[in-house]
Amino acid sequence: MIAQSSKSSLIHTSPIALDPSKVRALIALRKFGAMSRTDLADRMGYSRSTITTISQDLIDLGIVEEIGDAVSNGGRRPRVLNFRANYGYIVGIDLGATSLDLVFADFNGIILERASTILDVRQGAALTLNIIRDLIIDMLNNQNLPPTCLVAIGLGVPGPVDFHAGLLIAPPIMPGWDAYPIRAFFRESFPNAVVTVDNDVNVMALGELRAGAGIEHENFIFVKVGTGIGCGIVCRGEIYRGADGCAGDIGHICADKNGPVCHCGNVGCLEAIAAGPPIARRAIEAVHAGRSPILSKYYQMTDSRLTSVEVSRAAAEGDAIANEIIRDSGRAIGEVLAGLVNFFNPTMILIGGGVSGIGHLFLSSIRGGILQRSLPLSTRNLRIDTTSMKQDAGVIGALMLALEHVFMVKT
Amino acid sequence: MIAQSSKSSLIHTSPIALDPSKVRALIALRKFGAMSRTDLADRMGYSRSTITTISQDLIDLGIVEEIGDAVSNGGRRPRVLNFRANYGYIVGIDLGATSLDLVFADFNGIILERASTILDVRQGAALTLNIIRDLIIDMLNNQNLPPTCLVAIGLGVPGPVDFHAGLLIAPPIMPGWDAYPIRAFFRESFPNAVVTVDNDVNVMALGELRAGAGIEHENFIFVKVGTGIGCGIVCRGEIYRGADGCAGDIGHICADKNGPVCHCGNVGCLEAIAAGPPIARRAIEAVHAGRSPILSKYYQMTDSRLTSVEVSRAAAEGDAIANEIIRDSGRAIGEVLAGLVNFFNPTMILIGGGVSGIGHLFLSSIRGGILQRSLPLSTRNLRIDTTSMKQDAGVIGALMLALEHVFMVKT
Numbered sequence: 001m002i003a004q005s006s007k008s009s010l011i012h013t014s015p016i017a018l019d020p021s022k023v024r025a026l027i028a029l030r031k032f033g034a035m036s037r038t039d040l041a042d043r044m045g046y047s048r049s050t051i052t053t054i055s056q057d058l059i060d061l062g063i064v065e066e067i068g069d070a071v072s073n074g075g076r077r078p079r080v081l082n083f084r085a086n087y088g089y090i091v092g093i094d095l096g097a098t099s100l101d102l103v104f105a106d107f108n109g110i111i112l113e114r115a116s117t118i119l120d121v122r123q124g125a126a127l128t129l130n131i132i133r134d135l136i137i138d139m140l141n142n143q144n145l146p147p148t149c150l151v152a153i154g155l156g157v158p159g160p161v162d163f164h165a166g167l168l169i170a171p172p173i174m175p176g177w178d179a180y181p182i183r184a185f186f187r188e189s190f191p192n193a194v195v196t197v198d199n200d201v202n203v204m205a206l207g208e209l210r211a212g213a214g215i216e217h218e219n220f221i222f223v224k225v226g227t228g229i230g231c232g233i234v235c236r237g238e239i240y241r242g243a244d245g246c247a248g249d250i251g252h253i254c255a256d257k258n259g260p261v262c263h264c265g266n267v268g269c270l271e272a273i274a275a276g277p278p279i280a281r282r283a284i285e286a287v288h289a290g291r292s293p294i295l296s297k298y299y300q301m302t303d304s305r306l307t308s309v310e311v312s313r314a315a316a317e318g319d320a321i322a323n324e325i326i327r328d329s330g331r332a333i334g335e336v337l338a339g340l341v342n343f344f345n346p347t348m349i350l351i352g353g354g355v356s357g358i359g360h361l362f363l364s365s366i367r368g369g370i371l372q373r374s375l376p377l378s379t380r381n382l383r384i385d386t387t388s389m390k391q392d393a394g395v396i397g398a399l400m401l402a403l404e405h406v407f408m409v410k411t
Numbered sequence: 412m413i414a415q416s417s418k419s420s421l422i423h424t425s426p427i428a429l430d431p432s433k434v435r436a437l438i439a440l441r442k443f444g445a446m447s448r449t450d451l452a453d454r455m456g457y458s459r460s461t462i463t464t465i466s467q468d469l470i471d472l473g474i475v476e477e478i479g480d481a482v483s484n485g486g487r488r489p490r491v492l493n494f495r496a497n498y499g500y501i502v503g504i505d506l507g508a509t510s511l512d513l514v515f516a517d518f519n520g521i522i523l524e525r526a527s528t529i530l531d532v533r534q535g536a537a538l539t540l541n542i543i544r545d546l547i548i549d550m551l552n553n554q555n556l557p558p559t560c561l562v563a564i565g566l567g568v569p570g571p572v573d574f575h576a577g578l579l580i581a582p583p584i585m586p587g588w589d590a591y592p593i594r595a596f597f598r599e600s601f602p603n604a605v606v607t608v609d610n611d612v613n614v615m616a617l618g619e620l621r622a623g624a625g626i627e628h629e630n631f632i633f634v635k636v637g638t639g640i641g642c643g644i645v646c647r648g649e650i651y652r653g654a655d656g657c658a659g660d661i662g663h664i665c666a667d668k669n670g671p672v673c674h675c676g677n678v679g680c681l682e683a684i685a686a687g688p689p690i691a692r693r694a695i696e697a698v699h700a701g702r703s704p705i706l707s708k709y710y711q712m713t714d715s716r717l718t719s720v721e722v723s724r725a726a727a728e729g730d731a732i733a734n735e736i737i738r739d740s741g742r743a744i745g746e747v748l749a750g751l752v753n754f755f756n757p758t759m760i761l762i763g764g765g766v767s768g769i770g771h772l773f774l775s776s777i778r779g780g781i782l783q784r785s786l787p788l789s790t791r792n793l794r795i796d797t798t799s800m801k802q803d804a805g806v807i808g809a810l811m812l813a814l815e816h817v818f819m820v821k822t
């Protein structure tokens with residue numbers, strides 16, 4: 001082993017920024033794994049000589065290394081380019097309203113440790129971030145690594161984010177987080193870490209794009225159905241955030257002009273009709289109207305606190321009302337998505353979030369709504385499915401976010 | 412003058428394909444005009460040395476030339492890169508259902524001649540394309556240029572297009588054009604011309620992007636309101652066509668679940684409520700109901716053939732019913748666009764097409780519909796306006812289409 005392979009040999013003094021062609025090369029290696037210079041040149045549409053220059057620079061910087069032998073076409077056996085696993089270490093964090101998932105990985109994206117905990121983001125930023133920092137320090141200690149070895153942190157949060165500034169902007173369910181300096185907080189403990197913050201749905205879409213069903217898709221939508229409804233958009237193989245960073249905010253698209261009033265003040269918003277809370281509300285109404293013995297049973301069991309979980313159980317037990325609620329919710333989502341399919345013409349729609357597992361009827365109703373109202377040409381090759389990564393889309397996406405921005409973000 | 416400057420000196424033997432970095436450099440020169448190597452490197456995020464190599468290759472190929480002096484920063488006065496005007500000649504064509512606009516330009520995009528004519532695309536592909544070919548040959552003769560000098564043709568058509576194949580696909584208003592080999596037709600007369608065909612709305616969006624209000628916008632939507640309703644999408648500074656080339660087909664998004672039945676079979680499609688034909692239909696209904704003396708006057712004047720033009724005139728004369736029709740149409744379009752603003756978060760929406768000039772009330776109703784139903788953050792920086800290029804967006808867009816694909820399309 002050469003000296004550079006020892007865990008403590010690389011002392012990063014500050015994050016480094018690379019020019020766009022090198023970043024593109026790294027993203028290609030990240031997406032498709034180790035490959036030869038020729039394959040990399042083909043993937044990127046660059047000349048062989050340009051790739052030779054780029055890869056030599058990356059080797060000199062200690063970011064990539066040559067390993068093994070690629071399949072030869074008869075000539076000299078080419079060697080493949082790969083990330084140097086111990087160039088630095090990375091943390092990905094999926095922060096939910098009431099939970100936290102965290103993974104600790106090497107620079108190749110290999111997960112070395114993971115942790116999950118229950119917390120309440122409404123406790124505020126300082127308290128929550130302290131918990132995260134302590135978890136990271138524990139993991140660094142377990143791996144016998146100094147804090148300076150951490151080169152990137154990716155964080156997905158359940159609120160609107162100014163991506164370039166790394167700040168939450170007036171998050172409705174995260175009091176005390178508005179414009180909190182998350183980057184500065186982490187840089188105090190981890191001076192070499194580039195900190196990237198993004199909305200949870202974008203992060204989930206990125207997880208699917210790099211490590212899930214999205215690997216072979218250039219243009220797709222990841223829809224999260226939970227307390228609210230939002231989507232992450234992948235356009236030409238990249239997360240699309242829009243002009244003000246709020247692209248994908250589909251929860252307030254009108255699903256029914258005669259629908260209920262939404263908390264935003266408008267009438268008939270999709271999330272006022274089809275998200276977790278209206279599903280629970282309709283179930284409670286059915287209980288009060290004496291229309292569902294099964295839902296009434298759960299109503300008593302949960303001390304009058306029905307959620308989509310109990311609606312799902314009641315549906316599985318054959319409750320007609322529960323199935324009707326699920327079908328209506330899926331249908332409303334499908335009808336709104338149909339419009340987005342006509343507009344965006346993606347190759348795939350993935351459904352995730354807490355409500356997405358409510359039952360098979362949910363997905364089939366979404367499909368029905370999309371197929372009825374979309375143009376035949378735009379659904380010819382359209383895959384509509386639930387997330388391929390279950391709860392992991394967020395935390396793996398956060399890891400990918402960190403890995404991709406370690407050389408891009410100016411901090 | 413050196414020999415290369417004479418009009419007939421360049422005899423192209425076949426279209427040439429360039430690698431992506433050179434094409435990107437040419438697109439940047441096309442978009443921002445002549446500039447120094449340093450400015451070009453900055454625009455593209457490439458190193459100075461990469462740009463030096465790229466520009467030398469382009470000069471060697473005779474595509475660009477060095478001209479004039481850029482503003483110096485004190486050192487040697489840098490020279491700027493520019494297209495060689497007589498590298499080749501270009502035609503842009505905007506084909507409508509009943510009209511044709513054509514421009515003939517040098518390689519710098521300077522228009523040397525233009526022509527417009529009335530025709531009927533329902534006469535079929537061969538007849539229409541013959542007219543276009545004869546117009547081009549006349550123009551070449553006028554300029555004393557051989558047919559081999561034509562290096563690119565860009566064509567916008569009012570129907571769905573398989574962009575990569577350059578074919579119309581089952582166009583509803585263009586019988587006889589389905590899969591007609593347009594490229595092969597033109598290559599018979601103009602053997603060196605790269606022929607690029609696209610949907611008219613995409614072409615209009617490209618016109619605005621390169622030569623209109625879109626120059627400073629990365630993400631915007633161009634909406635055409637005419638017999639149908641569709642939109643061209645610009646995403647990250649490029650036309651976005653979607654997975655099957657049908658992105659932007661917003662005419663069949665549901666605008667009102669209780670609305671009229673559309674020719675597509677669904678209920679309440681936007682174009683069944685707000686396009687030219689329903690505007691005319693509502694006007695005729697008002698005449699039959701005796702609700703509008705002014706519309707009745709135009710009904711008699713036009714021999715019972717009211718269109719959006721007469722509705723526009725009646726509105727200008729203060730007719731309440733005509734104004735109501737226009738307001739309802741604009742409102743319905745605005746409400747659908749509100750959903751797309753929430754999803755796509757663009758910086759601009761431009762409204763064009765035959766109905767777009769129907770009156771100020773139309774644009775203000777569209778604005779009202781968008782602003783009421785979009786999220787505040789996504790409309791903070793949103794410009795909503797009518798096309799900046801009037802009828803020219805299509806034909807200038809077709810010219811830009813030709814200019815941008817001359818080195819990209821494999822034919």
